[in-house]
Amino acid sequence: SLVAGVLAVQGNVSEHAQALARAGAAYDTGIEVREVRSSGVVPDCDLLCMPGGESTTISRLVHGEGIAPEIREHVERGKPLLATCAGLIVAGRGSDDRVETLGLLDAEVERNAFGRQVDSFETNLDVAGLDEPFPAVFIRAPAVVDAGCEVLATVDDRSVAVRQGPIVGTAFHPELTDDPRLHRLALLESPSVTP
Numbered sequence: 001s002l003v004a005g006v007l008a009v010q011g012n013v014s015e016h017a018q019a020l021a022r023a024g025a026a027y028d029t030g031i032e033v034r035e036v037r038s039s040g041v042v043p044d045c046d047l048l049c050m051p052g053g054e055s056t057t058i059s060r061l062v063h064g065e066g067i068a069p070e071i072r073e074h075v076e077r078g079k080p081l082l083a084t085c086a087g088l089i090v091a092g093r094g095s096d097d098r099v100e101t102l103g104l105l106d107a108e109v110e111r112n113a114f115g116r117q118v119d120s121f122e123t124n125l126d127v128a129g130l131d132e133p134f135p136a137v138f139i140r141a142p143a144v145v146d147a148g149c150e151v152l153a154t155v156d157d158r159s160v161a162v163r164q165g166p167i168v169g170t171a172f173h174p175e176l177t178d179d180p181r182l183h184r185l186a187l188l189e190s191p192s193v194t195p
Ligand code: GLN
Pocket: 051, 052, 053, 054, 055, 056, 084, 085, 086, 087, 089, 111, 112, 139, 140, 141, 142
């Protein structure tokens, strides 16, 4: 079975674990989920999720706990990473001094890009690689303002899903709906995983 790590310093950890279980069920693939709170776990993982939360807090803990170099090595080995919302901010190139980003995605990510007054919204989003629109939940969401990588989806001309090698980043929260397709696309259908 596959080992999936979910960065558990903050954010929707159990929701990602459930989404992984749903995605794996469709494939008859057993998925064992491990919470990543410190270094030493990521090297055993086949798949990785970096959830939303508060990007300042997540980046501080990722660097402080020595997890950052392990995430870098994970993607350098071609293993898939799904980074959602604040996870996308941390995976990308920052525009905010308070967030020490990993720069794994060639994407400049702006925090709260839809304005604080638009706290959250949901929309049926066309995503490259998916046949039907995806029910995308945005919560104080970021957006990619300068993408040097592949753009998979846009809202009002803002990029909200991107892909670069084994990394998929979304500004929305695929773990907050029952729809497992984004986790499948990003993680289980990644070339290093699909037999
Ligand atoms: N606004 C948050 C940040 O900038 C991200 C929002 C989220 O992850 N739901 O860190």
